[in-house]
Amino acid sequence: MTRHALSERLLLCDELLRVGPDAPTKCEGWDTRDLAAHLVIREGRPDLAVGIILPFLHGRLERERARMAAGDYGALVERVRAGAPVWNPMHFEKVDEVANLVEFFIHHEDVRRAQPGWEPRDLAPNLQHALWVSLRRSSRLMFRKSPTGIVLVAPGHGRHSAKLPDDHGTVVVRGTPAELVLYAYGRKDVARVELSGDADDIAALQQAELGLG
Structure with missing residues (x-):
């Protein structure tokens, strides 16, 4: 193991x-x-x-x-x-x-990522996979306060619907599993992800409180 x-x-x-x-x-x-x-x-x-x-x-x-x-x-x-x-x-x-x-x-x-000059680590594929599995398990809780629908896309790992649309449409959040985990748990300012969708929906998501807070 x-x-x-x-x-x-x-x-x-x-x-x-x-x-x-x-x-x-x-x-x-x-x-x-x-x-x-x-x-x-x-x-x-x-x-x-x-x-x-x-x-x-x-x-x-x-x-x-x-x-x-x-x-x-x-x-x-x-x-x-x-x-x-x-x-x-x-x-x-x-x-x-x-x-x-x-x-x-x-x-x-x-x-x-709080220190100067940080860069993302090159993580092993099996660690990325384990993070993806964990994220899929917890995503509904992490995105429960999102005003938008959420679809997570991790190239090479799959896609996952984390939340159905609410007040807004759906935003697609794309990145490696590691970066998606950081975004889902509220580290939006340092998570290197790509957001696609309506501009108002993206703005609403960016202002939402994510994670366990």
Whole structure:
């Protein structure tokens, strides 16, 4: 079994150490130490991680994230590198691959693409395929707030209807699976995709909030 999630985790950790604790990321309001703390909480403190979706726990989550981020940065990154604790189902390879591939791919790119002079990586075909499979599975959720219909086209991988038209017509979003994933998860400013459709529909999509937000 190819462990793309593990590879992206390790590459992200290397990048976090390379750029240091105060480097910007594409996660709004977070620098690299904040991102590392988020990843540790996500895997090691599920009682707090639910604060991402439950507003009444958000304050506790943010306080713990800030506390972790203020500590030893190198040790924090090594906690990310170590992976989920043994009691967490994400500790197991198959669960890790399903639950963490997109998470670690996106956050790796969040760090890379916030630095000057970045360029897209030349990703292996099997990683692109895995990202395409993951995107097809999550696309309806990611594009649920789009005011337009969405058709995703990844040359060499296929096309997928992510959302039926709503207030507007349909926009075709074309790119590699990696770039489509970044666009779907709200990294529109750095995702290298091509949009085709009515100009008003494209403008409406570009203003929409995508991803889990």
